[in-house]
Amino acid sequence: MTPPDAPLLEVASISISFGGLRAVREFSLALGRGSLSGLIGPNGAGKTTVFNLLTGVYQPDAGTIRLAGRSLPGLRPHEIAHAGLARTFQNIRLFPDLSVLDNVRIACHLRARHTLAGALLRSPLHLLEERGMLRRARELLGIFGLDDRRDEYARNLPYGDQRRLEIARAMATEPKVILLDEPAAGMNPQETRELAGLVRRIRTDFSLTVLLIEHDMGFVMDLCESITVLDYGQVIAHGPPAAIQRDPKVIEAYLGAPAAVEGGVPA
Amino acid sequence: MNAALQTFFETLINGLAVGSLYALVALGYTMVYGILKFINFAHSDIVVLGAWIAFVLARSLGYATPDAAAPWYAGLLILLVAMTACGAIGYAVERLAYKPLRGAPRLNVLITAIGVSLFLQNTGQLSFLFGASPQRMPSLLPDTPLLTVFGARVSLVDVVGAGTAVLLMVGLEYLIFHTKLGRAMRAVSYNTSVASLMGVNVNAVISFTFVVGSALAAAAGFLYSMKYVGIKQPADAGWVMLGLKAFVAAVVGGIGNIRGAMIGGVMIGLLEFFGAAYVSTQYRDVYVFALLILVLLFRPAGLFGRATVEKV
Amino acid sequence: MTRVAPQLDDGPAAWRFVPRNLAPLGAALGLALLMHFVFQPAAGSFASKLALDIAVNIILAVSLTMVNGFTGQFSMGTAGFMAVGGYAAAAVTYYGSFRLYGSPNPPAGILSAFGDPTGLPLPWLQSGDLMFVAACLFGGLVAAGAGYIVGLPSLRLRGDYLAIVTLGFGEIVRVVLQTSERRLSNAEQIAGTPWPKLLTHLGGSLGFTSIPYFTTLFWVWLAAVLTLVVAYRMKRSSYGRAFLSIREDEVAAEAMGVCTTKFKVRAFVISSFFAGVAGALIAHQVQSINAGELGFQRSFDVIIMVVLGGMGSISGAVLAAGVLTVLPELLRFMADYRMVVYALALIVMMIVRPQGLFGVREVWEVGPFRRRAAGSGAPGGGAT
Numbered sequence: 013m014t015p016p017d018a019p020l021l022e023v024a025s026i027s028i029s030f031g032g033l034r035a036v037r038e039f040s041l042a043l044g045r046g047s048l049s050g051l052i053g054p055n056g057a058g059k060t061t062v063f064n065l066l067t068g069v070y071q072p073d074a075g076t077i078r079l080a081g082r083s084l085p086g087l088r089p090h091e092i093a094h095a096g097l098a099r100t101f102q103n104i105r106l107f108p109d110l111s112v113l114d115n116v117r118i119a120c121h122l123r124a125r126h127t128l129a130g131a132l133l134r135s136p137l138h139l140l141e142e143r144g145m146l147r148r149a150r151e152l153l154g155i156f157g158l159d160d161r162r163d164e165y166a167r168n169l170p171y172g173d174q175r176r177l178e179i180a181r182a183m184a185t186e187p188k189v190i191l192l193d194e195p196a197a198g199m200n201p202q203e204t205r206e207l208a209g210l211v212r213r214i215r216t217d218f219s220l221t222v223l224l225i226e227h228d229m230g231f232v233m234d235l236c237e238s239i240t241v242l243d244y245g246q247v248i249a250h251g252p253p254a255a256i257q258r259d260p261k262v263i264e265a266y267l268g269a270p271a272a273v274e275g276g277v278p279a
Numbered sequence: 280m281n282a283a284l285q286t287f288f289e290t291l292i293n294g295l296a297v298g299s300l301y302a303l304v305a306l307g308y309t310m311v312y313g314i315l316k317f318i319n320f321a322h323s324d325i326v327v328l329g330a331w332i333a334f335v336l337a338r339s340l341g342y343a344t345p346d347a348a349a350p351w352y353a354g355l356l357i358l359l360v361a362m363t364a365c366g367a368i369g370y371a372v373e374r375l376a377y378k379p380l381r382g383a384p385r386l387n388v389l390i391t392a393i394g395v396s397l398f399l400q401n402t403g404q405l406s407f408l409f410g411a412s413p414q415r416m417p418s419l420l421p422d423t424p425l426l427t428v429f430g431a432r433v434s435l436v437d438v439v440g441a442g443t444a445v446l447l448m449v450g451l452e453y454l455i456f457h458t459k460l461g462r463a464m465r466a467v468s469y470n471t472s473v474a475s476l477m478g479v480n481v482n483a484v485i486s487f488t489f490v491v492g493s494a495l496a497a498a499a500g501f502l503y504s505m506k507y508v509g510i511k512q513p514a515d516a517g518w519v520m521l522g523l524k525a526f527v528a529a530v531v532g533g534i535g536n537i538r539g540a541m542i543g544g545v546m547i548g549l550l551e552f553f554g555a556a557y558v559s560t561q562y563r564d565v566y567v568f569a570l571l572i573l574v575l576l577f578r579p580a581g582l583f584g585r586a587t588v589e590k591v
Numbered sequence: 592m593t594r595v596a597p598q599l600d601d602g603p604a605a606w607r608f609v610p611r612n613l614a615p616l617g618a619a620l621g622l623a624l625l626m627h628f629v630f631q632p633a634a635g636s637f638a639s640k641l642a643l644d645i646a647v648n649i650i651l652a653v654s655l656t657m658v659n660g661f662t663g664q665f666s667m668g669t670a671g672f673m674a675v676g677g678y679a680a681a682a683v684t685y686y687g688s689f690r691l692y693g694s695p696n697p698p699a700g701i702l703s704a705f706g707d708p709t710g711l712p713l714p715w716l717q718s719g720d721l722m723f724v725a726a727c728l729f730g731g732l733v734a735a736g737a738g739y740i741v742g743l744p745s746l747r748l749r750g751d752y753l754a755i756v757t758l759g760f761g762e763i764v765r766v767v768l769q770t771s772e773r774r775l776s777n778a779e780q781i782a783g784t785p786w787p788k789l790l791t792h793l794g795g796s797l798g799f800t801s802i803p804y805f806t807t808l809f810w811v812w813l814a815a816v817l818t819l820v821v822a823y824r825m826k827r828s829s830y831g832r833a834f835l836s837i838r839e840d841e842v843a844a845e846a847m848g849v850c851t852t853k854f855k856v857r858a859f860v861i862s863s864f865f866a867g868v869a870g871a872l873i874a875h876q877v878q879s880i881n882a883g884e885l886g887f888q889r890s891f892d893v894i895i896m897v898v899l900g901g902m903g904s905i906s907g908a909v910l911a912a913g914v915l916t917v918l919p920e921l922l923r924f925m926a927d928y929r930m931v932v933y934a935l936a937l938i939v940m941m942i943v944r945p946q947g948l949f950g951v952r953e954v955w956e957v958g959p960f961r962r963r964a965a966g967s968g969a970p971g972g973g974a975t
Contacts, residue, residue, distance in 0.1 A: 067846060069842070069846075088845070088850070089842075089845040089846050090845050090846075090847075090848045090849055090850045090851070091850075093845075093846060093847060093848035094848055098846070098847075099846055101842075101843065101846075105840050105842060105843040105846075106839075106840070106843070107835070107836050107839035107840055107843065107844075108839060108840075109839060110832070110835055110836070110839055114832050114835070117829070117832055118832045118833060118835075118836045118844070118847055118849065119847040119848065120829070121829045121830070121832065121833050121847075121848065121849065122847070122848030122849070124829050126829075128825075128830050128857065131824065131825070131828040131829065131830045131831075132821055132824050132825060132828075133608070133611075133612055134608070134611045134612065134824065135608060136605050136608055138828065138829075141829070142828070142829060145829060181847065182847075184847075185847055185848050312751075316751075317751070318751060318754070318755075376938050376942075379942045380941065380942060380945070383941075383945050384945065385750070385751070386659075386665065386898060386902070387898070387941050387945045388941075389754075390894065390895060390898045390937065390941050391937075391938050391941045391942070393891050393894070393895065393937070394934050394935075394937035394938040394941065395934070395938060396934075397930060397933065397934035397937070398931060398934035398935060398938065400930075401927075401929075401930035401931045401934060402931050404927065405927050405928070405931070406927065519886070523758075523762065523887075526755075527755075527759070530752075530755055534751075561766075561770040562766060562767075562770065564762060564763075564766045565763050565766045565767065568759035568760075568762050568763045568766075569759075569763065571755065571756070571759045572744070572756055572759050572760070572763075575744065575748060575752055575755065575756055576744055576747060576748075579747060579748055579752055
């Protein structure tokens with residue numbers, strides 16, 4: 013049993029190589045329950061690879077990943093989703109030819125207990141759970157301001173809405189930890205501000221633990237309580253936003269040379 | 280002992296002769312797949328078409344009577360005409376049926392290929408073309424054994440057939456790996472959009488691929504009809520199987536891989552004939568498909584293909 | 592529209608479970624009886640045969656929709672599953688007739704009677720009919736088992752490669768059935784041969800002939816409607832959405848907790864079951880089945896129906912099954928040009944309407960909820 017103050021998600025020195033390239037080296041991270049953290053780094057630093065390792069898309073060559081005490085490596089992505097780790101994708105991966113509502117309801121399925129036979133025979137449990145899924149999906153869509161568009165194809169949504177739908181969909185799996193891969197990418201400043209509010213809100217309302225990758229530094233620095241910086245697959249810095257912004261190694265990673273830039277990391 | 284050796288060499292010769300024809304047909308499948316990423320189901324109909332064109336030509340030149348002796352160049356002439364005609368048909372099929380679907384879902388292209396296959400089959404059966412009744416291909420080569428190896432006859436047909444196939448493959452190999460056009464083909468196969476950015480005329484390359492693949496298919500059809508005299512409609516099991524096995528050869532060799540298709544074709548030919556000779560004739564088709572499934576399960580990209588990893 | 596019909600009653604009353612399932616069963620029986628006792632005598636034998644083919648093709652198209660349309664896996668093995676189901680069922684009824692009734696003619700009621708059933712003074716059902724139904728279910732189950740075996744590679748293979756494996760499977764089935772032992776026709780010999788051995792005597796390259804006649808409009812339409820009910824209920828359920836999510840984006844589906852491998856195998860198993868039943872029904876109508884005629888071209892026929900109807904659209908598949916069954920008959924006046932025109936129509940259709948007749952939607956969803964193709968790139972969904 014894990015002590016109550018132990019980190020919810022504990023990653024200890026995971027590594028993975030593709031061919032000769034060591035994409036992620038000795039990556040470690042601990043997310044406390046209810047924390048809101050950021051993962052940043054230059055393009056190609058291995059941030060998305062870390063997400064893929066955590067969610068079982070790739071298996072780490074070495075290292076351990078524990079979610080609430082349970083070891084994740086070796087599990088398939090859907091089992092990890094069951095364990096309570098949900099994600100969004102950098103290059104949006106919605107179900108394009110399904111309705112917005114169905115996109116979210118699909119993610120509700122993993123908590124369903126009725127059987128396929130029950131579904132075919134329209135058993136009472138099936139109907140009850142279907143109703144529950146509908147209620148839950150619409151609730152989530154409401155939070156993300158998408159309930160009015162629930163009958164539209166996901167593919168027809170504007171870009172910002174698609175990003176938010178991805179988060180809503182991930183939320184529908186009832187996760188303990190949610191990984192957001194560049195949630196603000198392609199959003200205008202207004203939308204980005206609203207998104208920050210939404211992330212804070214779901215964190216509180218659903219007592220979620222959030223880890224996000226983002227290039228919009230204003231967004232990350234404003235939102236996250238702690239930040240991990242990745243460069244060439246390695247953690248080069250870890251700490252609260254203020255410290256990260258002044259870390260010379262971080263500045264070097266972003267600008268390519270030692271430099272003291274007033275205001276720290278450029279947005 | 281001698282009988283055993285004879286069986287062995289007979290099987291080997293037949294396997295190589297037919298395998299080299301599978302390889303010719305497999306090349307067409309593999310080249311199209313390499314570039315357009317779809318299974319050209321109409322390819323086997325081009326093979327049959329090649330055989331038909333060769334037959335019509337042979338008949339109109341007067342070689343169809345049993346005792347008519349054909350001069351040595353007759354076969355070569357027929358081969359070239361059949362290849363040219365099928366190359367033109369391949370070009371037309373690509374232009375009219377497949378080109379409008381560039382970028383469409385793969386399944387649609389596949390259905391179109393099935394449509395083209397049906398079209399070619401049924402058009403060929405029309406009475407003013409080839410008709411619906413089976414025909415006998417005149418044997419253009421004297422049926423003399425060239426030499427015997429441990430009692431196994433090596434016939435002229437086998438040698439000419441396999442030799443032509445090998446020559447064509449060597450030519451293709453040169454074309455693809457040693458000419459500018461070949462480099463363009465490889466570039467388009469590797470990454471179509473980048474190739475087009477680099478100034479490669481993608482449409483021309485695709486058309487050319489179809490022309491080459493169809494010409495090779497015609498050659499295979501002609502040579503196959505020389506070995507197994509008799510042409511039947513495409514629905515006839517032997518021809519359908521020729522197409523299917525060639526396709527299996529392409530997959531086993533790693534679809535999209537030129538050399539893989541050649542090796543795969545010969546492998547399939549040998550497997551089929553050795554299986555038939557030493558295990559059971561009845562299951563000769565089963566060996567081929569069992570190999571296909573085993574290869575796909577354990578080396579999904581084929582024996583010589585490179586695996587692709589989906590980016591998430 | 593993706594309306595989730597909001598239930599009027601507040602809680603799911605347990606007692607409604609029974610009528611909820613009896614209603615579609617009743618509807619299926621009603622239509623089947625109508626086809627058998629009203630349509631068949633009124634429409635004559637030609638139209639009846641067409642109606643029978645339509646029903647069989649509906650079962651096949653809808654069953655393939657569950658794999659190709661719902662999960663986006665590409666199966667070309669339909670003919671193989673039909674053959675498996677058909678032979679299994681034929682073996683049961685043929686040898687079963689000898690074993691149970693000592694003759695190749697099992698007793699059948701008017702529901703299984705050929706010709707004008709109203710004029711025949713027979714009971715509605717006899718024990719032979721029950722044997723027939725059991726045989727069809729058995730054929731379906733054997734095909735489902737084969738579907739499980741074929742579905743397993745789908746754990747590792749995607750797209751074209753899976754298609755090739757299913758095609759290879761179909762060809763293997765064909766060859767194996769064609770090399771089976773000859774059909775036994777001596778009553779004493781049959782009585783003396785144990786069942787497992789009997790199942791290897793399937794007629795070989797001549798096909799399995801002398802299968803008793805059972806399949807009438809009643810049975811095919813009953814089976815067709817039940818297939819539709821299952822497919823529709825599946826699509827409109829949490830499980831169905833999970834199937835669809837695999838078609839849409841396998842990686843995302845997996846990340847959302849859908850065990851894609853399990854669902855893919857499930858799709859194969861369920862789909863093969865119905866294909867097997869269809870094969871069994873055909874076998875007992877034609878009274879013979881020959882694996883040689885169930886090559887991959889037969890699978891293509893069904894694939895064309897599914898694509899024409901729109902991937903995943905059940906009603907589209909039904910409509911396409913109907914149209915494509917009738918169309919060749921309508922084109923019959925063209926004689927030799929019939930299949931040429933058909934092939935051309937297919938090619939043109941793929942070019943001008945690549946998403947099929949109804950896209951991925953059901954017929955009734957098309958009007959008010961038309962796809963906005965603008966800005967969506969490739970209509971019909973790109974390769975995702």
